[in-house]
Amino acid sequence: MTETLQSKNSCELILALDIEEREDALALLAKAGPDLKWAKIGLQMFTKYGPDYVRQIADLGVNVFLDLKLHDIPNTVAKAIESVGKLPIQMLTIHTCGGKEMMQWAVRAQENVNPSLQLLGVTVLTSMDQSSLDLLGIRQSPVERVTHLAGLAKDAGMTGLVCSTHEVKTIREAHGDHFQLITPGVRPAGSAAGDQKRIMTPAQAREVGSNYIVVGRPIYGAEDPAAAVAAINAELNA
Ligand SMILES: O=C(O)c1cc(=O)[nH]c(=O)n1[C@@H]1O[C@H](COP(=O)(O)O)[C@@H](O)[C@H]1O
DSSP: OOOOOOOTTOOEEEEEOOOSOHHHHHHHHHHHGGGOOEEEEOHHHHHHHHHHHHHHHHHTTOEEEEEEEEOSOHHHHHHHHHHHTTSSOSEEEEEGGGOHHHHHHHHHHHHHHOTTOEEEEEOSOTTOOHHHHHHTTOOSOHHHHHHHHHHHHHHTTOOEEEOOGGGHHHHHHHHTTSSEEEEOOBOOTTSOOTTOOSOBOHHHHHHHTOSEEEEOHHHHTSSSHHHHHHHHHHHHHO
């Protein structure tokens, strides 16, 4: 499928395939059908099944978000991007807390290997709250920390971020539509938060200005995952 990054005022669902078995993931995508345009492959499945699995998912016609959250010295991150950037993927994550130089090297590598690949800088994980930052010795609130990292990412040439829905408004105020904003930590009303701390519903995520929401357990853990996809899409398009 050709790359279809979202326009600024619509919001699209990305299904996080944090699933044990390849066959179960394929069956889930088949059941979800054409309503689902994006699948995220994270560390769980990439470390188990590797690049061939990425090609297999892409062959089904969904856009692939490869979530490796790269965080290392600039050279190592750049070389990793040169490797995975050749895969049929539309999005790839690195950690903004790897620093400005690491992000600059990452952007250069991405532009060389795959100019249409959307590199995303992960800011403060949605599983963290103020007390998690306090324990790390970070004397900023989550929104202050994300705002700081967003500025650094912009200076490094980044155009995409992963943050929580709670920071979208502040980032938009500071940077307009510069960034594609991808927000995990989204929960349909009534579903369990699990380890997620900074959460909103799909409708609220769209309302604040997210370009994409990432949802995993509320879909693949549902009795009828295809119905869960349809319900979230209905909420995003209402
Ligand atoms: O980079 C991510 O995708 C990510 C960043 C973040 O801050 N929080 C977060 O939950 N994620 C990912 O988003 C997905 C959320 O899954 P659920 O909590 O099951 O909906 C997981 O695959 C996480 O790895």
